[in-house]
Amino acid sequence: MSTSIPLTRPDDWHLHLRDGAMLKAVLPETARDFARAIIMPNLVPPVVTGADAAAYRDRILAALPEGMAFEPLMTLYLTEDTDPEDVAAAHASGLVKAVKLYPAGATTNSASGVRDFDRVRGVLEKMAEIGLTLCVHGEVTDSDIDIFDREAVFIDRVLDPVRRATPGLRVVMEHITTRNGVDYVRSNDEGLGGTITTHHLIINRNHILVGGIKPHYYCLPVAKREEHRLALRAAATSGDARFFLGTDSAPHTDANKETACGCAGCFTATNTMPLLAHVFEEEGALDKLEAFASKNGPAFYRLPENADTITLIKQDEPVAFPDKIETGEGPVTVFDPGFPVFWKVA
Ligand code: NCD
Numbered sequence: 001m002s003t004s005i006p007l008t009r010p011d012d013w014h015l016h017l018r019d020g021a022m023l024k025a026v027l028p029e030t031a032r033d034f035a036r037a038i039i040m041p042n043l044v045p046p047v048v049t050g051a052d053a054a055a056y057r058d059r060i061l062a063a064l065p066e067g068m069a070f071e072p073l074m075t076l077y078l079t080e081d082t083d084p085e086d087v088a089a090a091h092a093s094g095l096v097k098a099v100k101l102y103p104a105g106a107t108t109n110s111a112s113g114v115r116d117f118d119r120v121r122g123v124l125e126k127m128a129e130i131g132l133t134l135c136v137h138g139e140v141t142d143s144d145i146d147i148f149d150r151e152a153v154f155i156d157r158v159l160d161p162v163r164r165a166t167p168g169l170r171v172v173m174e175h176i177t178t179r180n181g182v183d184y185v186r187s188n189d190e191g192l193g194g195t196i197t198t199h200h201l202i203i204n205r206n207h208i209l210v211g212g213i214k215p216h217y218y219c220l221p222v223a224k225r226e227e228h229r230l231a232l233r234a235a236a237t238s239g240d241a242r243f244f245l246g247t248d249s250a251p252h253t254d255a256n257k258e259t260a261c262g263c264a265g266c267f268t269a270t271n272t273m274p275l276l277a278h279v280f281e282e283e284g285a286l287d288k289l290e291a292f293a294s295k296n297g298p299a300f301y302r303l304p305e306n307a308d309t310i311t312l313i314k315q316d317e318p319v320a321f322p323d324k325i326e327t328g329e330g331p332v333t334v335f336d337p338g339f340p341v342f343w344k345v346a
């Protein structure tokens with residue numbers, strides 16, 4: 001017996017594609033199921049100007065295999081030197097769909113991020129005026145703040161003050177990992193959204209640390225206590241239009257993960273839709289999956305929903321996903337949920 005569900009083709013509202021050989025290997029993993037994705041700009045060096053974004057977009061499209069369709073939605077990496085006029089021009093041309101705020105030092109390749117928020121005030125005001133979304137990596141970086149508290153502290157110290165100081169600014173709090181993040185998004189209406197990753201619906205901090213350290217479950221923001229995972233599940237499966245999928249699929253080679261100072265990032269592009277079907281079914285909310293993966297995101301970004309569909313199929317035998325994908329830089333481990341999955345995309 002198999003069950004099949006058609007779904008408006010989903011989009012990924014937070015994705016790392018990297019560049020070069022890695023880009024070539026990981027792009028088809030996303031393009032197979034997803035029509036569009038918000039492309040993170042944390043390359044080395046970062047994608048800062050409209051010209052950088054145009055060149056990166058061209059490299060992404062050049063890496064797309066023949067016959068596959070995919071639309072990269074480009075972002076700019078906000079620095080203290082970002083020029084509001086360059087941002088406005090990149091938005092007006094249709095190239096750029098969001099600007100990304102990394103607090104300096106918060107995560108992989110974030111050294112050029114913002115230290116002094118007064119220095120980006122002009123850009124934020126321009127963005128509020130033209131309706132361009134600010135995507136936020138919501139963690140403070142102060143060394144005296146515990147890594148498990150950094151998201152909650154960010155809301156009070158940075159996110160809420162920035163939003164109050166810039167009325168009308170549209171903000172996505174990305175990859176929320178806490179009940180605090182869920183509550184903050186829920187307590188605001190117009191102009192604030194929250195993305196949730198696949199893996200944060202599945203793992204809590206025990207998965208990283210119990211029974212030996214598991215580098216492939218380490219990402220930023222780091223997975224929190226079980227109560228937070230449950231809050232994320234409730235939000236994602238609620239149908240609430242403020243929450244939508246941003247996988248934060250973040251490939252690093254095994255050599256860079258399985259080492260004394262391993263990189264942060266889970267690679268979920270390959271099996272995200274089957275894993276989400278599993279999670280939503282577990283929560284008795286399969287009817288809300290389309291809102292989360294295919295409808296709420298375009299509504300927030302004021303883009304049309306995709307016109308075509310994918311089909312999720314549940315089969316009797318567990319689906320065998322690849323353990324790794326090969327890239328020109330070395331193997332990348334595919335996220336292992338730790339349980340059998342019976343769903344696949346037709
Ligand atoms: C991301 C990466 O590797 O670029 N890592 C991660 O753990 N999510 C950066 C990020 O989004 O924080």
Ligand code: ZN
Pocket residue numbers: 014016040248250
């Ligand atoms: Zn990310």
